[in-house]
Amino acid sequence: MSENTNHWRRMLGIWLVLALAADLLIWLAWKPHLPPGDMTDSARHQQFDIAVLAVTAAPVVIAVLLYFVYSIVVFRAKPGEEDQDGEPIYGNTKVQAAWIITTTVIVMFAFGFGTVELIGPAGAGAGEGPNPIWKLAGKQTSTWQPGDMLQVQAIGQQWAWTFRYPQFGGIESSTMIIPVDTPVTFHVTSLDVIHSFWAYQLGVKADANPQVDNVAYTTAKQLGSFRLQCNELCGIWHGAMYDYGKVVSAGDFQAWAGGVQSKEQGNGILAALPPYSLTYDPTTISQLGKNLQTVIGLTGSSGYFYPPTDPVQP
Amino acid sequence: MSVPARVAALLAAVAAAVAGIVFVSVYYIGDASSLPVIHYAATNGVVNVVLQEDPKSGEATVPDWVTYYAQDPGTQKWLHTTLFSVPANTKVKVTIYGYDGCTPLRNNFYSQVLGTDGGTVGVRQYDKNNKPIGGAQTVSVINSWADCNVAHTFAIPGIGLYVPVASPNADNSKNNLCATGPCTPDMGVAYSVETFSFTSPSKPGVFRWQCLVPCGGGYVDGNSGPMQTLGWMAGEMTVLAS
Numbered sequence: 001m002s003e004n005t006n007h008w009r010r011m012l013g014i015w016l017v018l019a020l021a022a023d024l025l026i027w028l029a030w031k032p033h034l035p036p037g038d039m040t041d042s043a044r045h046q047q048f049d050i051a052v053l054a055v056t057a058a059p060v061v062i063a064v065l066l067y068f069v070y071s072i073v074v075f076r077a078k079p080g081e082e083d084q085d086g087e088p089i090y091g092n093t094k095v096q097a098a099w100i101i102t103t104t105v106i107v108m109f110a111f112g113f114g115t116v117e118l119i120g121p122a123g124a125g126a127g128e129g130p131n132p133i134w135k136l137a138g139k140q141t142s143t144w145q146p147g148d149m150l151q152v153q154a155i156g157q158q159w160a161w162t163f164r165y166p167q168f169g170g171i172e173s174s175t176m177i178i179p180v181d182t183p184v185t186f187h188v189t190s191l192d193v194i195h196s197f198w199a200y201q202l203g204v205k206a207d208a209n210p211q212v213d214n215v216a217y218t219t220a221k222q223l224g225s226f227r228l229q230c231n232e233l234c235g236i237w238h239g240a241m242y243d244y245g246k247v248v249s250a251g252d253f254q255a256w257a258g259g260v261q262s263k264e265q266g267n268g269i270l271a272a273l274p275p276y277s278l279t280y281d282p283t284t285i286s287q288l289g290k291n292l293q294t295v296i297g298l299t300g301s302s303g304y305f306y307p308p309t310d311p312v313q314p
Numbered sequence: 315m316s317v318p319a320r321v322a323a324l325l326a327a328v329a330a331a332v333a334g335i336v337f338v339s340v341y342y343i344g345d346a347s348s349l350p351v352i353h354y355a356a357t358n359g360v361v362n363v364v365l366q367e368d369p370k371s372g373e374a375t376v377p378d379w380v381t382y383y384a385q386d387p388g389t390q391k392w393l394h395t396t397l398f399s400v401p402a403n404t405k406v407k408v409t410i411y412g413y414d415g416c417t418p419l420r421n422n423f424y425s426q427v428l429g430t431d432g433g434t435v436g437v438r439q440y441d442k443n444n445k446p447i448g449g450a451q452t453v454s455v456i457n458s459w460a461d462c463n464v465a466h467t468f469a470i471p472g473i474g475l476y477v478p479v480a481s482p483n484a485d486n487s488k489n490n491l492c493a494t495g496p497c498t499p500d501m502g503v504a505y506s507v508e509t510f511s512f513t514s515p516s517k518p519g520v521f522r523w524q525c526l527v528p529c530g531g532g533y534v535d536g537n538s539g540p541m542q543t544l545g546w547m548a549g550e551m552t553v554l555a556s
Contacts, residue, residue, distance in 0.1 A: 155421065157420055157421055157526070158535075158537045158541070159471070159524065160469070160471045160526070162421060162423050172423045174423075174428060174471070174474060174476065175474075191420050191421055192420065192528070192535045192537055193535065193537070235537065235538075235541075235542050236542040236543075236548060237522055237524060237542075237548070240471070240472070240522050241471075243471070264426075267426065267454045267455050268455050268457070269422075269423065269425060269426040269455050269457075272422050272425055272455065272457045272459060272460065273422055273423060274422070282420045285418055285422075285459050287459045287460055
């Protein structure tokens with residue numbers, strides 16, 4: 001019995017040292033480099049979450065590996081003992097109880113922690129559907145001024161993203177620019193198949209479904225560029241459906257958006273766009289009429305405008 | 315079975331598996347890469363890329379697929395390919411002959427010309443007698459939702475180039491589109507000619523280009539078939555070190 005106790009104490013001592021060292025290493029050295037970085041509040045939360053889960057998991061992993069290695073080293077058969085059987089194993093209520101209680105505590109902690117981390121940063125950067133439960137606080141306005149919440153609509157289509165800014169007259173751009181220290185509401189949708197809007201360094205990821213408005217939030221805390229990409233296999237150029245956006249100062253953002261608005265008003269594209277909407281029906285073009293495939297004279301010899309429900313396959 | 319026999323059988327099985335993988339790879343991937351690549355070289359600092367888009371390819375397997383063709387600068391022949399190369403950091407002048415009819419864009423934002431020199435394109439329409447209809451126009455928007463006037467787009471998203479390609483004049487091309495590509499002005503069909511220029515990227519690389527009009531007839535959302543096939547409405551521009 002005392003020999004067993006020594007083994008447990010020895011393993012416990014080694015485990016404590018290794019687990020503490022691993023957790024300190026994770027928290028102090030690894031955490032600052034964990035994805036997706038700390039460019040936004042949601043990204044920062046995700047980085048924190050990954051670090052907490054790593055700190056929680058590391059002692060468990062070390063315990064398993066330590067027991068494995070300790071058993072190989074200490075309990076291995078000595079020369080001449082190859083034919084001997086090991087000691088019989090009996091049930092141990094304390095060990096079973098400790099195992100069940102410990103794993104239950106860890107799982108319940110992960111459940112509670114995960115829930116809190118979803119609520120706190122308003123969905124943690126994930127798409128919450130058209131009616132988000134956890135909303136980001138911010139001043140809602142029809143025209144944007146520094147300090148107001150910014151609305152950005154991300155529109156996916158095979159195989160490019162465009163972005164509309166309803167507070168600037170519904171302008172549309174092939175590049176995404178957002179201001180720093182500004183709460184941003186993303187409205188994500190698609191014009192054809194299912195895409196997924198993933199602004200990696202922003203910690204924002206939301207599915208882009210046709211006819212669906214998927215809402216996600218974030219607030220950028222640093223200036224710089226971030227990568228935008230599709231995260232849903234959507235056809236031949238899915239892998240190339242990426243771009244880079246920028247976080248700029250509020251003043252620079254206002255100047256950029258104002259410039260785009262002036263240009264798009266000037267060349268007429270703003271008037272040619274459909275009115276800003278949370279979703280779009282590609283078969284409805286007010287200038288041309290709804291059932292486009294029946295509009296004579298609008299099509300070439302082999303093509304017509306295909307509604308989303310077109311079932312034809314090769 | 316003896317050990318040498320088992321080893322021999324194992325090696326034979328591995329060799330057969332490898333041969334099968336090589337065959338499938340060459341058969342399919344090799345087929346895709348068999349598209350010719352047209353190398354456009356600079357003359358007096360300018361590269362001239364000449365393309366055309368047609369309503370039908372005439373290819374035996376998929377005759378109804380809309381398609382692009384590229385002109386070989388040496389022979390002046392039209393090749394059924396969408397792969398071409400240009401030197402880096404060079405002015406690229408593109409001419410696109412438009413023989414296909416119009417289809418509205420799914421996102422009318424792409425009616426806007428983006429990324430060309432001056433943010434504009436030059437468009438000129440020709441009737442079926444190969445005579446110009448009016449003068450050449452320089453425009454920054456060809457509104458595909460306002461009239462029957464956009465057939466396809468030539469877009470290289472990686473460099474921010476988005477160009478709507480004009481369709482032939484609707485009145486002149488009604489029931490009179492080119493039947494089978496590659497088309498020529500003397501075929502008695504109306505067509506458009508669009509020109510624009512841009513500067514190629516400074517660093518070598520491969521940049522995909524595509525059409526953003528849902529022109530894949532017979533496919534869901536018009537976005538499959540030729541839209542997703544190299545040699546038709548999908549292509550690659552390779553930028554070579556200059």
